[in-house]
Amino acid sequence: MGIRTFLLVCAAPLLITGLANAQIWLEGFETDGEGTRYTSTPTGYGDTTSDENFWGRNGTTELTGPSGSYWYGGSDTDSSSEDPVSVTFSLGIAGYTNLTFSGLFAAADTTFEFGEYLRVSYSVDSGAYESLVAFERNDDSDLTDGTITLNPTFALVDRSITVSGSNLMLKIEVSTSSDAEIVGFDSLQITPEPMTLGLLAVGGLGLLRRRRS
Numbered sequence: 732m733g734i735r736t737f738l739l740v741c742a743a744p745l746l747i748t749g750l751a752n753a754q755i756w757l758e759g760f761e762t763d764g765e766g767t768r769y770t771s772t773p774t775g776y777g778d779t780t781s782d783e784n785f786w787g788r789n790g791t792t793e794l795t796g797p798s799g800s801y802w803y804g805g806s807d808t809d810s811s812s813e814d815p816v817s818v819t820f821s822l823g824i825a826g827y828t829n830l831t832f833s834g835l836f837a838a839a840d841t842t843f844e845f846g847e848y849l850r851v852s853y854s855v856d857s858g859a860y861e862s863l864v865a866f867e868r869n870d871d872s873d874l875t876d877g878t879i880t881l882n883p884t885f886a887l888v889d890r891s892i893t894v895s896g897s898n899l900m901l902k903i904e905v906s907t908s909s910d911a912e913i914v915g916f917d918s919l920q921i922t923p924e925p926m927t928l929g930l931l932a933v934g935g936l937g938l939l940r941r942r943r944s
């Protein structure tokens with residue numbers, strides 16, 4: 732084994748570990764990204780220090796356990812000019828096929844009515860939006876996706892996305908009808924799935940093998 736191959740073999744695990752930790756995207760709302768990192772409809776409104784009638788960044792402790800100080804969300808959103816309200820994110824995903832979406836989600840422990848929700852959907856290269864995760868009102872007046880029931884402490888939610896394209900649009904839509912109905916999300920992330928990394932690793936080893944033969 733030549734010294735160059737030896738160094739490549741030594742570096743491969745570090746490279747793969749690095750890729751495993753590499754997020755394609757992270758949005759934590761610690762600074763205002765309206766119009767640059769995301770687009771809200773209507774444009775984010777309300778005071779970041781108030782939990783009443785808002786759609787945008789919020790720094791209150793009405794929802795607990797966000798990442799950092801700020802999260803994004805809303806309450807009484809049907810009193811705005813739009814219902815549902817939404818926020819969209821545009822990401823470059825060229826070269827990736829198996830992705831994981833994850834985020835922290837929470838909702839104040841209150842009485843939601845039927846027809847109120849927090850939904851996350853996605854679109855690849857301007858195609859139709861498809862549902863990724865949908866928290867809908869159940870018989871107990873909570874918002875749930877059937878597995879995770881939202882409560883005032885942020886909980887981790889993740890989903891796999893298989894994609895083929897160069898642009899991924901993520902859209903979060905919310906419909907609620909009172910100041911007490913606060914929903915929020917934070918630390919939204921897209922990471923490559925382990926399968927993708929495994930293939931990269933196999934591809935890398937194949938390259939080394941060819942170099943050695």
Ligand SMILES: [Ca+2]
Pocket residue numbers: 759760761797798799800801802917918
């Ligand atoms: Ca945050």
Ligand SMILES: [Ca+2]
Pocket residue numbers: 842843844847907908909912
């Ligand atoms: Ca309501």
